[in-house]
Amino acid sequence: MNKTISFLVFTLSFLLSINTTAMAQNKKTNILVLIHSDNGGTYELAKNITEGIEKNSDANATIKLVKASDNVKLKDIPVANVDELSSYDGIAFGSPVYFGNISTAMSEFLSKTVDVWTKHELEGMPATVFMSAGSGAGKELALQSFWNSLAVHGMILVSNGIRGYENIEKNIPQGNSVLGTTSLASLKDVTRPSKSERYLAKLQGENFAKVSTALKGTFKQKSIETKSAYTVDINEVLKQKNIVLPELPKPVGNYELFSRSGNLVFINQVSLKDGKILYPGKVGIDVTEQQVEEATKVTMLNIIAILKEAVGGDLNKVKKCVQLIGVFNTPETYTQHAMLMNAASDLTVEIFGEKGKHTRNTSGAYSLPVGSSVSIQAIFEVE
Numbered sequence: 001m002n003k004t005i006s007f008l009v010f011t012l013s014f015l016l017s018i019n020t021t022a023m024a025q026n027k028k029t030n031i032l033v034l035i036h037s038d039n040g041g042t043y044e045l046a047k048n049i050t051e052g053i054e055k056n057s058d059a060n061a062t063i064k065l066v067k068a069s070d071n072v073k074l075k076d077i078p079v080a081n082v083d084e085l086s087s088y089d090g091i092a093f094g095s096p097v098y099f100g101n102i103s104t105a106m107s108e109f110l111s112k113t114v115d116v117w118t119k120h121e122l123e124g125m126p127a128t129v130f131m132s133a134g135s136g137a138g139k140e141l142a143l144q145s146f147w148n149s150l151a152v153h154g155m156i157l158v159s160n161g162i163r164g165y166e167n168i169e170k171n172i173p174q175g176n177s178v179l180g181t182t183s184l185a186s187l188k189d190v191t192r193p194s195k196s197e198r199y200l201a202k203l204q205g206e207n208f209a210k211v212s213t214a215l216k217g218t219f220k221q222k223s224i225e226t227k228s229a230y231t232v233d234i235n236e237v238l239k240q241k242n243i244v245l246p247e248l249p250k251p252v253g254n255y256e257l258f259s260r261s262g263n264l265v266f267i268n269q270v271s272l273k274d275g276k277i278l279y280p281g282k283v284g285i286d287v288t289e290q291q292v293e294e295a296t297k298v299t300m301l302n303i304i305a306i307l308k309e310a311v312g313g314d315l316n317k318v319k320k321c322v323q324l325i326g327v328f329n330t331p332e333t334y335t336q337h338a339m340l341m342n343a344a345s346d347l348t349v350e351i352f353g354e355k356g357k358h359t360r361n362t363s364g365a366y367s368l369p370v371g372s373s374v375s376i377q378a379i380f381e382v383e
């Protein structure tokens with residue numbers, strides 16, 4: 001009895017602490033530091049901008065990329081989606097200077113914000129910009145070209161002015177500019193960003209957090225209304241359709257149930273049900289096509305149960321089913337793989353709607369692990 005009471009007290013205080021943390025996060029000014037970087041120079045400035053933002057105890061900063069990168073310094077940074085932009089209280093944009101302009105990747109990302117623009121989602125949101133240049137040729141043109149796009153969005157552009165100028169080292173060229181901090185990365189007389197460039201970026205972050213905190217809650221009501229009208233709760237869909245997700249299967253080797261890289265989750269499963277393989281064997285010899293279709297559905301349910309675990313229990317965080325690959329244990333001459341795989345594809349679309357639509361590959365194999373008649377590899381994009 002005593003143990004039960006202490007367990008309940010522990011659970012209650014644990015839940016309360018989660019709730020309090022979530023409420024505190026909500027009250028904070030959430031700033032996105034959205035960058036493109038090829039060699040890491042812009043990322044270095046982004047870290048100083050973040051440091052400045054987080055000097056303000058009311059503000060939080062999250063660095064995200066506009067495009068995934070293979071660079072070791074950048075590959076673990078999550079990639080932003082245009083749909084999430086309106087959920088922040090301010091955005092600090094960072095890009096390399098490309099021919100006196102913003103970089104191609106940043107430009108491509110902004111070109112995907114047409115919907116966000118026509119819905120007025122960023123109107124009134126503060127924005128600030130910073131850039132990594134080479135020699136600095138055309139840096140102010142580039143900063144200004146950044147402003148052009150953000151002005152079209154109706155964002156409030158927060159400039160640096162001559163903030164901090166008195167304190168920078170003036171014996172070497174610096175990337176100071178009234179529109180935003182830059183770094184002169186190809187001038188290698190000192191490590192870049194230089195100490196002064198980092199100092200200016202930090203000041204820019206600090207000032208941006210102050211402005212964003214002051215403006216928090218004064219915009220984006222419109223976008224919240226539009227979104228909630230179309231939001232489908234996936235957890236509710238499961239209930240309504242009576243779809244029960246199985247217990248998580250246990251790995252039967254030295255591997256993880258799922259692997260997350262950036263915003264992608266990778267999962268591989270066979271048709272395990274209650275600890276046993278459902279309908280094992282070869283299609284048309286040991287098992288019928290109908291049985292394999294059922295095994296395929298069970299395999300996909302296992303995948304979705306694991307996916308739920310991967311997103312911390314809330315399937316609404318799934319943005320898209322990117323790809324499914326189905327392999328079936330078939331005789332050499334078998335050709336109906338696509339029909340069998342529809343059991344997995346249909347279930348995915350039934351649960352996730354438009355977000356469940358994916359590309360797909362199917363094939364046959366001579367044998368599959370633990371005798372399963374089907375094996376599926378799935379890739380999902382998540383928040």
Ligand SMILES: Cc1cc2nc3c(=O)[nH]c(=O)nc-3n(C[C@H](O)[C@H](O)[C@H](O)COP(=O)(O)O)c2cc1C
Pocket residue numbers: 036037038039040041042043095096097098099100101132133134135136137138139185186
């Ligand atoms: C296509 C291209 C065009 C560039 N144009 C300029 C330029 O006009 N002015 C400049 O100062 N640097 C220019 N650079 C240099 C980059 O701005 C510089 O290397 C920057 O630090 C890269 O940032 P990152 O380290 O975040 O990738 C250019 C680089 C590329 C690849």
